Amino acid sequence: MSAVSRSLLPETATVSDGGVLSVGGVAVPRLAEEFGTPLYVYDEHHLRSRCRQAVAEFGPGRVVYATKAFLCGAMARLAHEEGLLLDVATGGELHAVLSAGVPASVCTVHGNNKSDEELRQAVTAGVLHIVVDSFDELDRLDRLHASGLPVPDVHLRITPGVHAHTHEYVSTGQDDSKFGFNLANGDAHAAIARARSASSVNLVGLHCHIGSNVMSAALFEKASRVMVELFAGTGLPELTLGGGLGVAYTGDESAPTMAEWAGAIRAATAGLPSGVVVRVEPGRSIVATAGMTVYTVGTVKTVPGVRDFVSVDGGMSDNLRPMLYGSRYEAFDPARTDATRPARARVVGKHCESGDVLIDDAALPAGVRPGDLLVTPVTGAYGHSMASNYNRVPRPAVVFVADGAARLVVRRETFEDLVRLDT
Numbered sequence: 001m002s003a004v005s006r007s008l009l010p011e012t013a014t015v016s017d018g019g020v021l022s023v024g025g026v027a028v029p030r031l032a033e034e035f036g037t038p039l040y041v042y043d044e045h046h047l048r049s050r051c052r053q054a055v056a057e058f059g060p061g062r063v064v065y066a067t068k069a070f071l072c073g074a075m076a077r078l079a080h081e082e083g084l085l086l087d088v089a090t091g092g093e094l095h096a097v098l099s100a101g102v103p104a105s106v107c108t109v110h111g112n113n114k115s116d117e118e119l120r121q122a123v124t125a126g127v128l129h130i131v132v133d134s135f136d137e138l139d140r141l142d143r144l145h146a147s148g149l150p151v152p153d154v155h156l157r158i159t160p161g162v163h164a165h166t167h168e169y170v171s172t173g174q175d176d177s178k179f180g181f182n183l184a185n186g187d188a189h190a191a192i193a194r195a196r197s198a199s200s201v202n203l204v205g206l207h208c209h210i211g212s213n214v215m216s217a218a219l220f221e222k223a224s225r226v227m228v229e230l231f232a233g234t235g236l237p238e239l240t241l242g243g244g245l246g247v248a249y250t251g252d253e254s255a256p257t258m259a260e261w262a263g264a265i266r267a268a269t270a271g272l273p274s275g276v277v278v279r280v281e282p283g284r285s286i287v288a289t290a291g292m293t294v295y296t297v298g299t300v301k302t303v304p305g306v307r308d309f310v311s312v313d314g315g316m317s318d319n320l321r322p323m324l325y326g327s328r329y330e331a332f333d334p335a336r337t338d339a340t341r342p343a344r345a346r347v348v349g350k351h352c353e354s355g356d357v358l359i360d361d362a363a364l365p366a367g368v369r370p371g372d373l374l375v376t377p378v379t380g381a382y383g384h385s386m387a388s389n390y391n392r393v394p395r396p397a398v399v400f401v402a403d404g405a406a407r408l409v410v411r412r413e414t415f416e417d418l419v420r421l422d423t
Helices: 028-035 044-058 073-081 091-099 116-125 135-146 187-197 217-232 258-269 321-325 415-419
Strands: 021-023 039-043 064-066 085-088 107-109 129-132 153-159 202-209 238-242 277-280 291-303 307-312 343-348 357-364 373-377 397-402 405-410
Touching: 021 028, 028 039, 028 291, 028 373, 028 397, 028 405, 039 044, 044 073, 044 258, 044 277, 044 397, 073 085, 073 091, 073 405, 085 091, 091 107, 091 116, 107 116, 116 129, 116 135, 129 135, 129 202, 135 187, 153 187, 187 202, 202 217, 217 238, 217 258, 238 258, 258 277, 307 357, 321 357, 357 373
Parallel strands: 039 397, 064 085, 085 107, 107 129, 129 153, 153 202, 202 238, 238 277, 307 343
Antiparallel strands: 039 291, 291 307, 291 373, 343 357, 397 405
C-alpha cells in the first residue's frame, strides 16, 4: 500500500528528505523522546485555522465549539480567542471551561439529563443559554426559579426526524433518540407553547443536532430546512443548527469541506428575517485532523497462518473509538513517513482485552520492530476526551506545537495520580 495520505496529516506537517515527519516545525521523533509515548500531538496553527474558517463563514459568536470533542484549558482559551462559543454538556465541562478563564457568557449548556445542581451552576454562572432537552428539565427549572434562581435564556432542542447516516451511537436527529423534543409526535410544539408561557425561562431560540461525524452536506441542508419551517412561525430571534461536520479518517474517505457545509446551511436559512441569529456547531471538524497520537511499538508477534500482531504502548485507554464504534484509522512510522506500507498487521494495545484493537488490518511499512514509533493520524477528537485509566494505565500527555516549539498543555499522569483519590 502507498504511503500515508498527506490529507490525513495536520496542516503544518512537513517531511524531511530522510522521511522524518515534523508538525509545527518540530520533528515527531523528538517529541516522543522529550515527552514520551503515547502522546497526543496537536498542530496549533491547524486548530486556529479551522476556527477562523468557521468564523469567516458565519461570523464571531455564531460558531459553537463542542468541548466534548477535546477539552483542556489551552483548547478552551484558544477557541474563545478565535471567536467561538463553547458548548458544554456537563457541570464538569462547564467547570473546566470556567477554570481556564473563559467567561460563562460564551457558553451554551447541553445535556439530556441535567441535574438540579448542573442547572443551578449554569444559571448562577451566567451562561449564554441553556439548551432544554425535556419536559422534566422544564419542571426542574420551574422549581429552581421558585427557589429564587434568576430566569435563564433557553433554547429548546428539537428532534427533526432526520437520520444522519452515521454510526447509530452518534446519530441524534432521528425520531428514536434520547435527545430533544420530537417534532413528529407534537412534543416540539407543546414544548414551545409551555416555554413561552413559563415564568421560569426566557425562550429565545430553537436548536437541533442531527448527529456526529455527518458526511453529507445535503443532510445538513435537509435538517436545516425542517427546522426553518418550524422556526418561521415562532418569531424567535435565534436558531442553532447542529450536527457535527464529518472528517476523513482514512485515505479512502472523503468529507464535505467547511465551505460546502456552510453553503448548505446558508441555502436552507436564506429566507429567514435578517435579524435572526443563526448559529452552527461544526463538531469534531475543528480538532480531529489537527491531532495525532504517537506510540512506541513494544511487541511484534507472528501467528503462522493467522496474522501478525503489532502491540503498542497505548490502546483502548487513549483511543476508545475503534472498540466503541468500529472506527477505522491508518498508521505509519514518522521516521519514514513517505515509505510504502506493504506489510499487514493487526495493531493492538496493551490492555487485557482481545477487543483492544486500534487497527484491525493495518497497512504498515516493512520490518516494523520493537522500539519503532507508530503514528495514528486524525485522533484530535474523542481521543483525549474519552481516555481512561483501564488497567490502571496513566493517561497520555498533550502537547501543542507551533513555530518550531512544543508546549505541554496536559501533563502525563503518574502512578501517584492513579491512587490520589483513594481513601
